[in-house]
Amino acid sequence: MDLELEDLENTIQDDDDDNVQLTSAELIEMMEEVWVNEKFAPEILPHKQEVVDCVLGQISYMEKNLETLPSTDFKKGIHQLEVDRIRFLVASYLRHRLEKIETYVLHILKEEEQRGEREEELYLTEAEQQFAIKYKQDLEQHFENATNFYPGLPFEDWKSHIVAPNMNSFVFLKAKTAVEGVVIDPSRDDDEVADLTVGSQMILSYNSVTDLVKKGDVQLI
Amino acid sequence: MFCEKAHVLIKELSRNRDALPPYNTDLLNEINTEVKQLITQNQEDAQISEDSRVMNHASYLPTVKIRHAAIKRNIRCILAYHYNRLKCLRNMRWQFGSILPPDVKSNLSQSEIEWFSKYSSNLVQYMRSIGDEGINLAVDLKPPKSLYIEVRCLTDYGQFELNDGSVLLLKENSRHYLPRSECEELIRQGVLEHVV
Numbered sequence: 034m035d036l037e038l039e040d041l042e043n044t045i046q047d048d049d050d051d052n053v054q055l056t057s058a059e060l061i062e063m064m065e066e067v068w069v070n071e072k073f074a075p076e077i078l079p080h081k082q083e084v085v086d087c088v089l090g091q092i093s094y095m096e097k098n099l100e101t102l103p104s105t106d107f108k109k110g111i112h113q114l115e116v117d118r119i120r121f122l123v124a125s126y127l128r129h130r131l132e133k134i135e136t137y138v139l140h141i142l143k144e145e146e147q148r149g150e151r152e153e154e155l156y157l158t159e160a161e162q163q164f165a166i167k168y169k170q171d172l173e174q175h176f177e178n179a180t181n182f183y184p185g186l187p188f189e190d191w192k193s194h195i196v197a198p199n200m201n202s203f204v205f206l207k208a209k210t211a212v213e214g215v216v217i218d219p220s221r222d223d224d225e226v227a228d229l230t231v232g233s234q235m236i237l238s239y240n241s242v243t244d245l246v247k248k249g250d251v252q253l254i
Numbered sequence: 255m256f257c258e259k260a261h262v263l264i265k266e267l268s269r270n271r272d273a274l275p276p277y278n279t280d281l282l283n284e285i286n287t288e289v290k291q292l293i294t295q296n297q298e299d300a301q302i303s304e305d306s307r308v309m310n311h312a313s314y315l316p317t318v319k320i321r322h323a324a325i326k327r328n329i330r331c332i333l334a335y336h337y338n339r340l341k342c343l344r345n346m347r348w349q350f351g352s353i354l355p356p357d358v359k360s361n362l363s364q365s366e367i368e369w370f371s372k373y374s375s376n377l378v379q380y381m382r383s384i385g386d387e388g389i390n391l392a393v394d395l396k397p398p399k400s401l402y403i404e405v406r407c408l409t410d411y412g413q414f415e416l417n418d419g420s421v422l423l424l425k426e427n428s429r430h431y432l433p434r435s436e437c438e439e440l441i442r443q444g445v446l447e448h449v450v
Contacts, residue, residue, distance in 0.1 A: 089389065104418070110401050117398045117435060124391050127384065131391070135344070160383040164376055171372045172340070178365040179336045180329060182286040 064088050068126040073253040075198040077133045080158045138169050140197045200240040206251045207234045256324035259285050260331035274342050277363040289328050292321045349442050403434045405446040
């Protein structure tokens with residue numbers, strides 16, 4: 034994998050001339066990290082649209098370059114496969130997010146609203162937000178169709194039992210920076226803490242490392 | 255017994271985990287009638303106990319409460335039935351694309367068909383909005399292992415044009431060596447079979 038990436042860089046020059054200087058290898062690494070985090074976190078994480086957009090730009094750039102290569106070139110196949118792999122990465126990341134949005138639609142929309150009120154950063158991109166709202170409307174419409182045989186039924190009841198992600202589920206993680214005093218199980222009183230050293234791997238309950246994941250201090254694995 | 259039919263409905267659901275049996279209109283109608291009956295009975299009893307309270311008689315409150323619980327349970331079961339069917343339908347959207355196979359379609363209710371087309375267009379709209387020209391999330395469902403794969407054709411599909419312009423004829427039992435990205439959709443639709 035690394036070899037191929039290096040190979041890629043020889044043929045494809047970086048097109049990142051933004052203020053953040055990233056080689057494409059670093060960019061892909063970042064994308065991988067984002068993808069793995071999203072895959073293993075029980076709740077939806079803040080969106081990383083910049084990364085996704087960068088990677089997509091990279092993909093179309095690479096594809097354009099590939100077209101100029103003759104199809105007899107042996108390297109073309111390898112590069113094409115690499116492009117496919119990167120595309121899978123992005124697509125899988127976005128699919129995971131969509132799946133979470135669909136499953137926890139009410140929960141997520143409610144949280145987003147609260148975040149908007151507190152003027153915090155939103156977790157969903159604009160497009161995802163639209164998707165979520167429309168999905169919720171369609172679902173409600175369908176439920177109403179199913180229960181409109183008698184007007185005035187207490188069918189709004191289902192909204193009081195919102196499907197929410199299990200924040201207490203356990204995750205495997207790897208510390209990227211040293212963090213001291215991570216409180217394990219904040220609901221208990223005996224204040225058991227854990228210190229994370231760089232590169233250490235742990236299994237912890239997700240809710241005790243939520244902020245660390247979002248800040249990027251730890252990486253889910 | 256209350257809610258027995260709703261229970262049958264849920265059992266039907268759990269027997270068909272990943273398949274969509276015909277929409278059970280008859281059973282749902284029966285449950286609806288049961289709910290309606292319960293509501294009417296409740297209203298009558300509530301009326302009586304309202305009147306009788308003045309005369310200091312025993313109230314029907316416990317009966318009414320039990321019936322109310324039964325109504326709620328019935329509705330929960332109905333919603334669970336519908337929700338799980340939608341989930342199944344959603345997976346099919348990812349599997350088959352926006353056009354459902356006719357045998358699945360005949361098993362759906364009108365409302366489900368409407369939901370499906372709405373979901374489909376919602377999804378397409380979302381996929382179009384990603385990046386500059388959009389990205390099709392319904393391909394690349396599995397991590398790519400190799401660029402080309404060997405496939406066997408299961409049906410007489412006819413002509414199939416590849417991205418590079420070459421056309422090949424997909425006949426039953428013929429074997430091809432094709433780019434994975436291009437035949438992935440056909441594999442999911444059951445036209446091709448991946449030969450491992």
